[in-house]
Amino acid sequence: MSALVPPLLPPPDADELIGLSNRFGSDPMFVRAGGGNSSVKVDGVLWIKPSGVPLATLAADDLVPLDRARLLALLEQDAATPPGEGDPVMAIAAAARLAEAHGRRPSVELLFHALLPQRLVLHTHPVLVNAVTCNSDGPALAERVFGDRAVWVPYTDPGLPLARAILDARRAHEARTGLVAPPVTLLGNHGLIVGGETAAEIAAQTAWLVSAIEAEIHARPAGELIGAAVASPIAPLDQAFMSAIASGLGPRAVVFDPHPLASSFAGTGPGRAFMADGPLIPDQIVYTGSWPLVLDIEALAAERPAELAAARVAEFEAERGVAPIVTVVPGLGLFATGASERQAETARDVYLDMLRVGEAALRLGAVRHLTETERMFIESWEAEAYRKQVAATG
Numbered sequence: 001m002s003a004l005v006p007p008l009l010p011p012p013d014a015d016e017l018i019g020l021s022n023r024f025g026s027d028p029m030f031v032r033a034g035g036g037n038s039s040v041k042v043d044g045v046l047w048i049k050p051s052g053v054p055l056a057t058l059a060a061d062d063l064v065p066l067d068r069a070r071l072l073a074l075l076e077q078d079a080a081t082p083p084g085e086g087d088p089v090m091a092i093a094a095a096a097r098l099a100e101a102h103g104r105r106p107s108v109e110l111l112f113h114a115l116l117p118q119r120l121v122l123h124t125h126p127v128l129v130n131a132v133t134c135n136s137d138g139p140a141l142a143e144r145v146f147g148d149r150a151v152w153v154p155y156t157d158p159g160l161p162l163a164r165a166i167l168d169a170r171r172a173h174e175a176r177t178g179l180v181a182p183p184v185t186l187l188g189n190h191g192l193i194v195g196g197e198t199a200a201e202i203a204a205q206t207a208w209l210v211s212a213i214e215a216e217i218h219a220r221p222a223g224e225l226i227g228a229a230v231a232s233p234i235a236p237l238d239q240a241f242m243s244a245i246a247s248g249l250g251p252r253a254v255v256f257d258p259h260p261l262a263s264s265f266a267g268t269g270p271g272r273a274f275m276a277d278g279p280l281i282p283d284q285i286v287y288t289g290s291w292p293l294v295l296d297i298e299a300l301a302a303e304r305p306a307e308l309a310a311a312r313v314a315e316f317e318a319e320r321g322v323a324p325i326v327t328v329v330p331g332l333g334l335f336a337t338g339a340s341e342r343q344a345e346t347a348r349d350v351y352l353d354m355l356r357v358g359e360a361a362l363r364l365g366a367v368r369h370l371t372e373t374e375r376m377f378i379e380s381w382e383a384e385a386y387r388k389q390v391a392a393t394g
């Protein structure tokens with residue numbers, strides 16, 4: 001194990017990265033909580049956001065410096081070696097780390113930051129972009145809307161496998177088109193990566209991408225996805241009824257949101273199928289659990305809501321092995337629970353995003369959910385558990 005050199009000072013170039021990161025990190029249409037990451041390359045050093053630190057509050061001295069050449073060499077070698085015990089990305093990061101960074105780990109997505117040629121790289125999980133990446137016709141849709149201006153990478157387990165899939169997709173794109181691969185990468189069931197020599201370039205590419213998708217979505221009518229799918233027997237925001245449900249959901253912090261996506265879309269046939277078919281992206285699993293509990297408002301209104309909610313929570317736990325984090329009551333709204341109110345709010349926000357993505361993806365075609373294998377990998381991934389823990393405590 002090599003000795004660590006004394007801490008490096010963040011480069012002056014970091015300011016441009018920090019501005020970009022804070023701007024996109026503060027926009028909920030791009031990231032939630034600790035999601036997303038960013039980096040800048042300076043003189044062979046990759047300065048990257050640590051895991052668990054939000055883009056919104058990223059500061060220059062949070063950045064973790066890594067030896068880029070070493071990361072690239074490790075990326076190319078041992079392609080056939082299956083991951084053993086522990087996370088191979090963390091071993092690679094430890095080998096390439098140039099300084100202690102307040103005990104922070106670099107982002108688990110560090111390898112794709114290293115391999116992309118642009119000076120600045122921003123990776124986010126945008127709602128609108130995920131309407132395309134979480135589509136079963138995603139590659140064809142991306143081809144039609146973006147042409148050769150984006151590289152499509154099918155869903156791949158995070159870390160080393162994802163970095164290698166991105167490398168392969170860029171090489172295939174270059175072989176097919178005879179052109180240098182574009183700075184925009186679409187990650188199936190995950191999100192977006194945009195590289196650029198300047199922050200302005202990244203912002204411009206992102207704005208073009210988002211407006212192209214917006215135009216595509218707005219050209220399709222919502223049809224059966226909206227409307228009064230569930231006639232509510234309860235006056236909106238009946239406090240006693242809501243409190244009773246909340247108390248049935250357990251002793252944790254509970255927040256409620258009457259958002260139309262939860263009260264209306266979730267009650268439609270496509271909305272119910274969407275919730276039952278499992279998670280869309282890794283962030284959903286991390287922050288909301290893989291499935292919501294869905295409660296029937298008629299049944300809640302006809303019985304004792306607290307007892308009924310508690311019984312359904314117990315059934316859910318027996319079936320899934322975990323307690324529900326999000327509970328959707330079509331016709332009423334969405335409840336989210338957490339160890340703290342902030343954690344419950346994050347779960348609520350992330351699940352509402354998933355309903356937004358689902359509704360938009362259904363307008364564009366059909367939803368592609370994560371497969372069982374993909375879902376189970378994330379559920380048990382040590383690095384995600386670490387990110388969750390840092391996000392909750394940091």
Ligand SMILES: [Zn+2]
Pocket residue numbers: 036109123124125190191
């Ligand atoms: Zn990501």
